Amino acid sequence: MKENNKDIGNRIKELREILNISIEELTNKLEIPKEKYIAYENGERDIPASILYEIAQKFNVDMGLLITGEETRMRIFTITRKGEGSSVDRRKQYDYENLSSKFIHKKAEPFVVTVDPLNYNDKPNQSTHLGQEFNYILEGSLMVCINNNEIVLNEGDSIFFDSSYPHYMKSLNNKIAKFLAIIL
Secondary structure, eight states: OOOHHHHHHHHHHHHHHHHHHHHHHHHHHHTTTTTHHHHHHHHSSSHHHHHHHHHHHHHSOOOOOOSSOOOOOOOSSSOOTTSSEEEESSSSSSEEEEOOTBBBOOSSSEEEEEOGGGSSSSOOOOOOEEEEEEEEEEEEEEEEEEEEEEEEEETTTEEEEEESSSSEEETTTTTEEEEEEEEE
């Protein structure tokens, strides 16, 4: 069990209890099984960034609070230097670097996402979350599958989509791919 998972799970549980939100209410909102959610709270399972985002929205807090445990403070701007974003290692297939964890009242969550071809077998797990998503390919090639539509994107390409449809990303050519993801 990763210590980070346990810390994030504890923060989520504490906020859920403070806000008087039942596990049943939250799992219905997230559309996930109760057992899976309890494993998230107990730090026994990685929490996908999309689920963290939805929990933050439900709790009316910035996602950075769930990730770091620190209250966001920056109101005018925040700077994230190269390689210094908050690591959100939430899915086996992807490594997330949050680029705005210290900015308060965000209307979007920006991440640099690294997709390593060695972190999955044939098909990565699909994700769904409320809102929309913008992805801009920074490095490599990426196959994006949205609602069973496969689209190949190369460096400099971008896609904007309704993230409530099942989707996943897979690096191509047996090389790492990186993209800027903005979740709205």
